[in-house]
Amino acid sequence: MPSARTRPDPHDPHDPHDSHDSHGRGLAAPHAWAVREGPLDPERLAQVESLFTLSNGRCGVRGSLEEGDPHGTPGTYLSGAFELWPLTYPEYSYGYPTVQERLVPVLDPTRVELLVAGEPLDVRTGELTEHERVLDLRSGTLHRHLRWTSPAGHRVVVGSQRLVPLERPGLVALEYTVRADGAPVDVEVRSAVLASEHLHEAVADTGSGAEHHGGRLRQRTDGSGLAVAAHVEHDVLAPATADVRSHALPDRVVTTVRTRLEAGELLRLRKVVSLGWAPQFERDDLGTRLAGLLADGVRTGWEGLVREQRAVLDDFWAHADVEVDGDDDLQQAARFALFHVFQAAAQGTDRGIPAKGLTGTGYDGHTFWDTEVFVLPVLNHVWPQAAAEALRWRHHMLPAARERARELGLAGASFPWRTITGRESSGYWPAGTAAVHLGADVADAAVRHLHATGDEELAREALVDLVVETARTWVVLGREDSDGRFHVDGVTGPDEYSALVDDNAYTNLMAQANLRSAVELTKRFPAQAEALGVDDAELAEFTRLADAVHLPRDPATGVPAQDGGARQRKRWDFAGTRPDQYPLADSFPYFSLYRRQVVKQADLVLALYLRPEAFTWEEKRDAFEHAEGVTVRDSSLSAAVQAVVAAEVGHLGLAAEYVHEAAFVDLHDLRGKTADGLHIASLAGAWLALVAGYGGMRDGGGELSFAPRLPDGLSGLRFRTRHRGSCLEVRVHGDRADYRLLDGGPVHLRHHGREFTIARDEPVTLPVPSLDPEVVARPRPEQPAHRGPRRRR
């Protein structure tokens, strides 16, 4: 927790009030619109690199120091710049993938080395009297300021700013300033683009024309056959006597500025880099493209790029901002989370949104199901065009998914568990291929997107295909019993501590929705249905199977169960498990975990959220409370969902703790894995936890409904959300909720079940019903020992 202090000026992220008010975890006290690093912590370099990543979804640049050392795990990534690795198995079986795609770090555009009277700037030498870095969530820039005295006693003030333009894929811009502090000094600045150790055969040159200060560098991948290149140009503001020159070395292109600075005099270098990849055989086109991109960037200039970036973010926040009254930490975390979700998705890419965005190589840069289940439902309401692009990406991999379905003996399309281009890259099928819910998750995201946006053009282009081809898998995957009930045997649900179970409730209910959506969409888009070869018999089968879907229940109590055998299994020995034995999969074999009642992450509880109409309120409460007792949250894909359902069933205090766990996952490194990259789905989950949890928002079936209710300790919540071209704002404060249309046409809504409509200049204020005293009195559910909601550290 931050120490007591005066509240900072919320409009100035560089407000000196808290610049030395160090936060326990190395971050400064929370600012509403910025994240500021406290004193440089050598132990946390990699974690802070992740937090300070700038990205636009096509290019991600980790927040490493310009001078290169000290460093954590620096890296710049391009969406789709991947390498192939062989996958080998001790006992290979049919259908196992034999190569894996992995995101690789590409050329480094950030390097700027500084020599002060011949001595290299290194924060570990000399005397660092000031050092601060600030990620500004409104300007989309990363700022750095430092004051350093070299070992020989020369003093400089150095500043940098960088940005990855949200609307210019492939561009990176960096401003670097050096000022002589109190006395004249000779300085040399070497600004470079560096080759990647993970790529091959660097070819560097400085280009032609004496007016340029820059050059270009190209490399290639080995197995995946890609050319990866960067072009760079510098704008230098320096004393007239400065010597500026560019040269190429085998592994870099460097622009060097040598000059003497008088006391207080400034040297400023502005660097623009264009980065990209293409198939090797298109490497010449790539060069042309990067040259054009760079020329555009140079023409726009640093100030222009800064202005553009701010404008994009102003637009974003105008439709997406969430305000939390009464919890400054949460306020900051909520905006930090949304900022990174936006960054991960902003530039529609044709490569999906990886689990870590482009903030690190965790999970090898793969995209999983959580993009559809956690990220797209947020984007649908705050930046729907990004969700559309992510769905187009899924659609692009449909041919590969159809081929994979054939290989597996299924019908329709079987999307890969983890992938970059569409190729299955999972090497453990019980938690990969067997997790067939992924198909239904994709369909669910497609349908939610259509409901949220009304984008019929995208439906014709992609969404109907996605929904129908995934629906077709269930016909083969499932089984009708002698009573006509429909079951799905031997599959793995979201919970990775059980596998190959019969009748996973989440899978069954998502399959049901998938089948029904296929029927609805083919009726609504008959041309697409015809192109897909859907006939009446197939639709009748979809309907029959959907209506017959079996929901497993605890035989003793009748409460919905995670799967057919879930409630009968032996309970995990939580009392006998030490805190250091978590995550359990690091200390126990899957063999033991699968046989017990122990849940890694929201599974049935996720179904309670995504298929709310399939349960009564009491069923939700009972199922949630039981799940709490066996859920250990060894996954980051859990706390947000638990928050949402806890809020729905009246456990608001518990919901508040899960909101925090979701929102602070990276700012407080709650999983110890932030160094590998941010948990984008958990960050998206923070928005879900606030909006679907406290706000009670549900968007199933094309209707938007709310059931806001705040926990103790929060005095107000305001959020904005888009719906079919309109944008509305919901303010919850105490016992009232205000609904206001910000733009677009009237929107029909529900508030705690009551229907109403808001229109321009016709806000609606409605009372928030108080919780039933019996609900309030219900004891807070217990979690397994040591596995209660994680506190900020």
Added chain:
Amino acid sequence: MPSARTRPDPHDPHDPHDSHDSHGRGLAAPHAWAVREGPLDPERLAQVESLFTLSNGRCGVRGSLEEGDPHGTPGTYLSGAFELWPLTYPEYSYGYPTVQERLVPVLDPTRVELLVAGEPLDVRTGELTEHERVLDLRSGTLHRHLRWTSPAGHRVVVGSQRLVPLERPGLVALEYTVRADGAPVDVEVRSAVLASEHLHEAVADTGSGAEHHGGRLRQRTDGSGLAVAAHVEHDVLAPATADVRSHALPDRVVTTVRTRLEAGELLRLRKVVSLGWAPQFERDDLGTRLAGLLADGVRTGWEGLVREQRAVLDDFWAHADVEVDGDDDLQQAARFALFHVFQAAAQGTDRGIPAKGLTGTGYDGHTFWDTEVFVLPVLNHVWPQAAAEALRWRHHMLPAARERARELGLAGASFPWRTITGRESSGYWPAGTAAVHLGADVADAAVRHLHATGDEELAREALVDLVVETARTWVVLGREDSDGRFHVDGVTGPDEYSALVDDNAYTNLMAQANLRSAVELTKRFPAQAEALGVDDAELAEFTRLADAVHLPRDPATGVPAQDGGARQRKRWDFAGTRPDQYPLADSFPYFSLYRRQVVKQADLVLALYLRPEAFTWEEKRDAFEHAEGVTVRDSSLSAAVQAVVAAEVGHLGLAAEYVHEAAFVDLHDLRGKTADGLHIASLAGAWLALVAGYGGMRDGGGELSFAPRLPDGLSGLRFRTRHRGSCLEVRVHGDRADYRLLDGGPVHLRHHGREFTIARDEPVTLPVPSLDPEVVARPRPEQPAHRGPRRRR
């Protein structure tokens, strides 16, 4: 099928009558006591190498040609001479083994090259007018005879004989003769011991002393730290002018004989080789040991070794022979099967009996559960000392199994699924670690051995430990439900086309027997119980759990089911599966197989056989008939068990076909894998199919019972079996069965439920009751399309 011919002399395996009467599969027509190769088939060299392997359980020598080329996959193996390989996984998880043991081919003692007037003997050149190899099942020798004209027109007759002494571990002997055929010729014979390409750093020398014709060669393994060596000595009978010398090359020691042979004159070379391994640091001791072993062998001489070998086999056949009247092919196959089972086990080793014996590197030389379930129950009755040694081997690995149980969070001991020294070498846990029945299988083998032999000394030394430590695993693995029923969830039974199921019937019933045996044995051997820390509370728990074991049933019919969900699963689409898609695991993912009703190998049916008292006869019949419809026998561990149970439930015609499939697995290469080594468990199964199937022998609970009944087409069956130091003979012919004691004290028996006793000179003849006409009339169960019993090819 063999073509029509006169019946050969059963006493002379070299009977010329059928020497050119080639069998369709490259083997000559069946001889009762020999297997003879027809014309050399270049396509079947590897398969015949497996069939003609000589072994004593410590050393195995594949039946390759002495001259080295052409060859299939030649190899000489020493039990326990293994190499270590890293196991890598795309997604490693807790408890996965990271190294694997693999049997490696050691030094080759068989090489003899012949130069005829300077031209090397190669059966692919010149003219091969005669070529025959014969495996003699009574002498335990492999004979070869060939008549060859070199490309230059020189004619020779060459013979070889080899043996691997059944009672001299580490010794190999080979006699090689060359005769000038019709005209004089210069010959040069080079007899060598060759280094293995799979081993490192060969060190060769010829030893000291002019009287020797031989030398020694040593190598080492890389990861497993073993020294592997061979010593060789030759006895040469040659014209007085012959030049005999030995020399060492970097990769071999060679003894060369050069001489001129007059027409009809003979050159004979007798080679004795001792082979062995030891830890690297004991390599000097190894040399001393091998020198001694060799000296003994040389002293005994070729004729002495041949006599010894015959004596051992006479003793073996006197107690183990099976005679089948009316099917010459089956007669040969039954003896071939028993011979190889004996060879695989004859020399009690401290390394277990691998799935392929020492006949090839299939399954990397690993020992699995089938040793205990298929091989030891045969050895108990035909060569019990070998079964005792195999059980001692399991006992030696108890410390490793206890450690593995701790690692997996289990109690007691968890034996590895596949291993050489006791280290888990399985790289796919759902069909390895999860196949926990292995523990109960070991216990079952231990108890059957005690019942069959009455060996209380071994019980005190090893068997009680094995039974109690395996029993302890069930307490942790299982679960008591609210009704007090005991279940084992999430495990894999014998059927490898289902995995991680709840309540596998075989596992549950074997666990029940294991628990009960632990109670019985600890009461009978209290000192061992005390040493194991068994107390009354633990025994009470064993008893309670055993009594509560749940037997799953088909909910619709009440018939026992393979597992809790087996009968509910969707049936595999057998009609839609092409013959070339078998084995299914080569054409479909485990994901699809596990979710369907399709059985790779006897599982519930194995339980019907091993736990006969747990079912009524009608339950057995119904469960067997259902299993027939879904069992595809993609494993060799199935036909024999199906034969046994088919016979018990009255499907004698079907039983006869399964007997054939089990017995001919290798002679007819029914699985296409004989080249990798013989299927020792299936060969043992051939004995079980005859004795437990047609003979109806059961040996559970310490009682020996029979229920003989022959299928149509078989006029008689005679087998011998040992029981607690006695040996009896059972003759079944038509409607009578004769029981006769061959040696030992009186034995109490049952015949079709009727109790009786046989004693010396007091044979008993009893009528075989005819089958109930209703049973006879019952339709033969259908197998999946294309998966009926395999016919000899």
